[in-house]
Amino acid sequence: MDRIYHALLLAGAFLRPASAECRILKRGLSRDLLLMGDGILTPDGVFQRDSVLFIQSGRIAYVGDICGLGTSGGGDDASVVDCRGSVISPGFINTHEHIDFSTVAPFPDIGERVGHRHDWRLGTRNFTMREVAVNGSEIDAIAWGELRHIFSGTTSIIGGGMVPGLARNLDFTDGLEDGLESRLVIYDTFPLKDRLGIMRNGDCDYGPNAIDRDTATQYHRYIGHIGEGIDVEAANEFICLSNVTFDTTPAIDGSGLSTDIIAPNVALVHALGLSLHDFDVVAARGAKVVWSPRSNMYLYGTTLNVTHLLGAGITVALGTDWLPSGSATMGREAACAVSATREIYNVSLAAKVLWEMATINAARVAGYEDELGSLEAGKLADIVIFSGERDGDPYEQAIFAPQEKIELVLRGGKVLVASSGMKDLTSGSCEQVSFGNVDKTVCVADELGSSFRELEASLRGVYPAVLPGVPPYEPSCKPGIKL
Numbered sequence: 158m159d160r161i162y163h164a165l166l167l168a169g170a171f172l173r174p175a176s177a178e179c180r181i182l183k184r185g186l187s188r189d190l191l192l193m194g195d196g197i198l199t200p201d202g203v204f205q206r207d208s209v210l211f212i213q214s215g216r217i218a219y220v221g222d223i224c225g226l227g228t229s230g231g232g233d234d235a236s237v238v239d240c241r242g243s244v245i246s247p248g249f250i251n252t253h254e255h256i257d258f259s260t261v262a263p264f265p266d267i268g269e270r271v272g273h274r275h276d277w278r279l280g281t282r283n284f285t286m287r288e289v290a291v292n293g294s295e296i297d298a299i300a301w302g303e304l305r306h307i308f309s310g311t312t313s314i315i316g317g318g319m320v321p322g323l324a325r326n327l328d329f330t331d332g333l334e335d336g337l338e339s340r341l342v343i344y345d346t347f348p349l350k351d352r353l354g355i356m357r358n359g360d361c362d363y364g365p366n367a368i369d370r371d372t373a374t375q376y377h378r379y380i381g382h383i384g385e386g387i388d389v390e391a392a393n394e395f396i397c398l399s400n401v402t403f404d405t406t407p408a409i410d411g412s413g414l415s416t417d418i419i420a421p422n423v424a425l426v427h428a429l430g431l432s433l434h435d436f437d438v439v440a441a442r443g444a445k446v447v448w449s450p451r452s453n454m455y456l457y458g459t460t461l462n463v464t465h466l467l468g469a470g471i472t473v474a475l476g477t478d479w480l481p482s483g484s485a486t487m488g489r490e491a492a493c494a495v496s497a498t499r500e501i502y503n504v505s506l507a508a509k510v511l512w513e514m515a516t517i518n519a520a521r522v523a524g525y526e527d528e529l530g531s532l533e534a535g536k537l538a539d540i541v542i543f544s545g546e547r548d549g550d551p552y553e554q555a556i557f558a559p560q561e562k563i564e565l566v567l568r569g570g571k572v573l574v575a576s577s578g579m580k581d582l583t584s585g586s587c588e589q590v591s592f593g594n595v596d597k598t599v600c601v602a603d604e605l606g607s608s609f610r611e612l613e614a615s616l617r618g619v620y621p622a623v624l625p626g627v628p629p630y631e632p633s634c635k636p637g638i639k640l
């Protein structure tokens with residue numbers, strides 16, 4: 158009887174006109190969820206009319222035409238939600254953060270664009286040293302950063318820090334959530350142990366214990382900052398990590414040899430110092446690239462010719478870097494990717510390409526593409542739904558959406574954020590939070606250990622986690638002065 162009721166409910170619902178926001182048709186007893194949609198972003202394209210996505214026990218059980226749902230019927234205990242008019246996307250995966258800097262406001266723009274990261278980190282070569290200390294409690298800062306990203310549809314992060322719950326931390330076994338099987342993902346800010354400001358040109362005499370081939374090959378993924386800068390010293394870093402014969406003379410302590418780690422399990426973060434030829438090497442080896450255009454533009458005045466990378470077949474993922482020079486959200490990173498590519502290279506990047514960089518490509522970079530990154534049966538139900546406009550490009554509506562457009566954020570089927578219309582889907586300790594002029598229901602207290610409001614009150618004065626529209630003091634994405 159329930160099954161028949163269900164079928165009638167769905168048939169009736171599909172006859173109603175779609176609206177821009179989701180509507181609950183039936184509140185079920187379980188966490189299972191049947192979403193009706195006409196903007197479901199799948200690897201096989203946008204599923205439009207009469208499509209459904211069924212979430213059972215935290216995973217995607219079915220996505221496709223309503224007729225194919227079959228006798229599983231969506232489950233009698235499932236809630237049924239009509240999301241026609243909205244876009245349903247995999248949760249975003251942010252492959253480059255320094256999440257412990259989430260209580261630090263963006264650097265003021267002093268007009269300087271530098272040659273190498275040590276120039277702003279340490280003030281080398283007469284550039285201005287920028288303040289980079291973690292502000293206050295590191296744990297609070299990490300939680301605050303994860304909240305900011307969850308509030309904008311990001312469900313997984315590689316960011317060098319973690320708190321239990323909230324976003325999945327793909328670089329920490331304890332941060333994976335939902336029993337996700339651990340893999341060795343190593344995230345390294347200083348592969349060449351150059352933290353103290355070592356810059357080389359013509360040899361590889363960096364710090365001791367730099368990454369080498371034998372070490373890198375042991376990892377499921379090695380995601381390292383390589384070539385962050387636009388000068389020969391930045392280019393030199395790639396040579397030292399991709400060419401064994403480049404430097405065969407050891408330094409006094411036996412270190413300082415070039416090596417070759419460039420392989421399918423390696424992703425290069427920034428890679429700004431690489432030449433087009435270097436990227437052909439990256440492509441030939443099946444290595445991947447993490448692109449952070451806003452931070453590139455703000456610090457160095459330019460960014461990658463991503464058209465070349467894509468044309469060469471390189472898997473490129475987007476990452477926000479950090480608040481001081483990067484984007485506060487994945488959507489703002491994508492916006493900068495588009496404007497920078499247009500202004501520097503006179504190329505228009507399609508919204509779909511950017512959306513892939515924030516979803517499936519990112520999952521591939523992290524080595525989690527079998528579990529995350531797309532709406533496919535069997536994968537974890539990490540899903541974000543944005544309210545839409547009826548006739549727009551659905552990829553554009555997903556990747557550029559500001560926080561206030563969030564209808565639902567699910568991590569493993571659990572509701573973390575819901576719009577006011579979706580409030581009845583929430584359970585546990587939830588609270589109302591204003592995202593600009595709309596209210597959302599935020600359900601993070603059980604994982605956070607305090608309410609969002611309590612954390613917000615204790616951090617008063619730090620850069621906000623709720624950022625409707627364009628974030629304040631956002632670092633500029635304009636091409637910089639030539640050096």
Ligand SMILES: *[C@@H]1O[C@H](CO)[C@@H](O)[C@H](O)[C@H]1NC(C)=O
Nearest residue numbers: 260261262292616617618619
């Ligand atoms: C650090 O946090 C305090 C509030 O505790 C805030 O007033 C200050 O602006 C923050 N510093 C930066 C650089 O954002």
Ligand SMILES: *[C@@H]1O[C@H](CO)[C@@H](O)[C@H](O)[C@H]1NC(C)=O
Nearest residue numbers: 272276280281282283284285
């Ligand atoms: C830094 O500035 C000083 C004083 O103007 C100058 O003598 C020196 O050559 C500069 N160093 C570099 C690396 O540009």
Ligand SMILES: *[C@@H]1O[C@H](CO)[C@@H](O)[C@H](O)[C@H]1NC(C)=O
Nearest residue numbers: 396399400401402403404438
């Ligand atoms: C590697 O470095 C050697 C020595 O500098 C150079 O002769 C060779 O062309 C380089 N190989 C590649 C593939 O760049």
Ligand SMILES: *[C@@H]1O[C@H](CO)[C@@H](O)[C@H](O)[C@H]1NC(C)=O
Nearest residue numbers: 433462463464465466468502
């Ligand atoms: C960017 O890459 C494209 C594709 O390889 C190439 O045609 C173009 O010349 C490059 N632009 C610059 C400025 O290097």
Ligand SMILES: *[C@@H]1O[C@H](CO)[C@@H](O)[C@H](O)[C@H]1NC(C)=O
Nearest residue numbers: 498499500501502503504505
């Ligand atoms: C930019 O590209 C368009 C074609 O896509 C071309 O018509 C135009 O001349 C280009 N502008 C510049 C400044 O190269």
Ligand SMILES: [Zn+2]
Nearest residue numbers: 253255382478
């Ligand atoms: Zn970084």
